[in-house]
Structure formats: C-alpha cells, structure tokens
Amino acid sequence: MIRKSLVIIGGGPAGMAAALGAVKGGLAPQEILILERDKRLGGILNQCIHNGFGLHTFKEELTGPEYAARYEAQIEEKQIPYKLETMVMSIREGEEKEIIAMNGREGILEIYAKAVILAMGCRERPRGALNIPGYRPAGIYSAGTAQYYVNMEGKLPGKEVVILGSGDIGLIMARRMTLEGAKVKAVAELMPYSGGLKRNIVQCLQDFDIPLLLSHTVVDIKGKERVEGVTIAQVDEKSVPIPGTEEFYPCDTLLLSCGLIPENELSLGCGVEISPVTGGPVVNECLETSKSGIFACGNVLHVHDLVDYVSGEALEAGERAAEYVLSEEDSGPGGQELTVCGENGVRYTVPSTINMNRMKETQTIRFRVGREFQGVKVSVYLEDTLLRSIPKKTMAPGEMEKVILLKKDLEGKEIQRIRITIEEA
C-alpha cells in the first residue's frame, strides 16, 4: 500500500506540468506520484517529432521530444516520483481516494491519496465511429498510429495515401509521409473548413501541392485484404454525400484524422460528471471536477490545439490541487457561485463555474466556437450587462479561444451568470 498527498494519472505534458504546479503550490515532491502507462514520460509528444512546440512556454520553437525533455528534466531535478509502464485500473472517490494500478514489476498496487489529478489525455476517433462502408482490409490507420510507426518504429505504413479529416495530426502526417517518399493523393474534409491550424495547411499541404478537398468525405473503401482505393464524394451543407460527385482514388493506405476524444473511462468509473460537449469533466475555477479533490487538466479535460496551453492549464491544476491538500478546512469554500455560460456560437467554456471565494485575481476562461466567424466580437456579459467586448477578425472551431476575467470586475455584483457570446462587430 502506498500513501501520497497527490496522485497524477498520466505522465504526458499535462501530468508533468501538473506535478510541477503542485510543487510550486507547496507540496513536497515526495508527496506526489505520477503514474504513466508507457515506457517513458512525455506522452504523445514523443512521436510528434515536428517543430512548432514551446513558442509560448519557452519562447523558442521546439520539436515534441525536445519539449517533453525540458519538462522531464524538471521532474528529475525536483525528484518527483513516477512509475512507468503502470496502468491505473480504477479510482474510488471519497475523502481519501483509492487508486488501483498495476505493472509487471510490482503486481497490483493499492494507492491512497488526498487528491487526484486526471491527466490521461485523449485518443483518436476510430474507423468504427465513422460509418464508412467496406471490408476491413489492412492499410487503414488512425493518423496517430501511422505517426507512431513512422516516427518511433521507422516503418512506413504505405506508399499511396489518402487522408480523411484535416485535423492537425492528419496534416502533419501528410507532410511526414510525403517527405518519407509516399504519395499523398488528397486530404478530404467533411466540413467546409479545416479543423487544423492555418500554418499546417501552408507548410504541410501547400508546400507539397497536396489537394485539400473541403466538404468531401470517403464514401467507400475498396479492397478485401489490403486497401486498393477509396471513393471520395462531395457533401451538401447537411454533410450528406451528393450523388454523381463520387471519384475513385487508387491508394494502399487510408489515414483517419477525424477528431480526438478525451479518455475518461477512469473518470466515469469514479462518478465524475462529464460534459456532453467536450467529452471531458465539468470543472470549476480550480479545474476540480464534480468530485471534491479530483482535478482534471490537458486533453482529458478538453482537446487543446497547443501543448503550451496544456502546460499552462496543468500547472494551474497542480497548484490548485496542492492548495486543496494543504487547506485545513473541510467545509467547502462557501460564498457566491457563478455559472459561466457559452452562448450564440460558443460551444463550451472551461471552467463552467466560478466560486468567488476561491477565484484568483484573474481567471482564464477557455472556449471554442461551433463554426467559422469573420469580423465579430467576443462579448462578456454579467447577466444582461455588457462587461466588455474583444474584436476578432476571424474565429474557427479549430482554434481555442480565451477571455480573462478580473476578480475586481465581478466582486460585489448581484449576479449568478457570466455569459460569453459572439456578436456582430
């Protein structure tokens, strides 16, 4: 049996930054334990060998493994304990949380902790969730799986490739496979806009003349043993394929980059409330879930575009978890509780509630919009009174947005709701 103040589930960018945040918040490093199921810390960053990471955090452009190494070095330096190749099986909530984990060296581990931080990340939407007809031939991979084969194993999964979905991993893999000698014939995107960053459209597709087919999808996969080709059709505004627009693309490989889903089986198992919009836990201003002392950060909470944002959010979760562990009172914060509502195009907000007694001087509200906008403003209302508006030239579902609230703007106001909404500029 192991007793700790704080157990962090997942040793990727979120888990590592959360651990550092907890130390910053006053916890002794040896009171923390990170549990990681892979052979090394760093999570998905290990296979993201492209550059573009760290511009916010380190003010320089790093590759994924370099970004992970910077955090790993801090974990080692602060001597924060972690266990690798260790799978968490369950979490039980309560005043003291019980975590059941296992690994090949120690068998089953019973771990007790005052606080838990969920930092399990997300997984890719699989073929089974996409309803594409056809057999189950070899040659269909999620973009992340292909990335693992190419970047960690040094193996190219195919030579003639079609990519469905224009999320960032799909775009990055279009370039990666091309550089490694494969021919990427097209990237098809169901929506009328790309889900990826603009810079990746330029440097991953345009640089290599790879066509991006917006409002298109794969309607059939040909091949029984191995993929022989896919049929791509245009779709209407309801995402329904338009008959007569089908075109056959011979290929041996289909990569799927159709969205990421927060991995919350453990959270559900301990009764944490999950948002139907993000697929991640509903959290308050401390990034604490509906279960007291269980916090969440990173892609398990909501899918981020940039690891820098994950690190920032996780650092905060770590600090808040440390505060929770170190606080003497058991009676909850009391005080005024505000609900944060996303309206008119704002799909969700993180956090979704703010307790005024626990709110810091500033509170970052992160959110995403449900469609593309041009020439608009983001307005923050306290009930029906406008607090302020921020003009935005463009907004897109693929880009996470934020507003920062000041405590002094909210203090002493007789309100229950903060509304964040998109308006005509």
Next chain:
Amino acid sequence: MEEKKELTCIGCPMGCQITVTLKDNMVTSVSGNTCKIGDTYAREEVTDPRRTVTSIMKVDGGELPVVSVKTKESIPKGLMFGVMEEIGAVKVNAPIAIGQILIENVAGTGVAVVATREIKEK
C-alpha cells in the same frame, strides 16, 4: 512593376494573413502581421523560402530503432528532399544525446542535423 502576394504566416499557430508588396522583386511593404516573426517570414518567403526539416535517423544498439532529428536552422525549401535523402542514408550508434550533431553540413546547406531526443544504449 508592383506585385502583391498573400501569405499565411507559419511562424506561430496564429497563422496571420500577410500581404507582401514587391516592386521589381524587392519587398516594399509587409502588412497584416502581428509581430516581427511575421515580417521576417514574409520577406524571406517571397525571396528565399526556407523550412526546418524534422525526420528520423536509423540507430544501432539503441532503446529505440530510430532517433528524431531536425535541421538546426531552416534550409532552402527546394532542398527539403535532398536533405531527407541524406538523413535517410545515415545510421548512427547509440548512445545519442539530445542536441548532438549527427550531420555537420547537410546537402551542402551549411546547416547541421541534430538529435531532438536522447537515445540510451539498449
């Protein structure tokens, strides 16, 4: 002759839309960028476009069969495949330190290829 080019900046994830005005192939103005990186990118992109190449190199005796690498600085865009060919032809021995130079001058660019991760011996 005056010419306008529309670019999307790749300097950071903001992806600013930049307009570059050229006169007789000389940049006369850059607009739409929000920072200095955008200005530099735009001027370079219309005269001498460059990219950082990231890839992997085969490893002997390491904990992983490959090591991730990058060109230490950006290289001319037109030489990306030449750089890839040279990176693909080299095999290195573990252990490898992060930042270790694995090719001094790749494809005659004067730019080094460095490891972006540590590889311990198996």
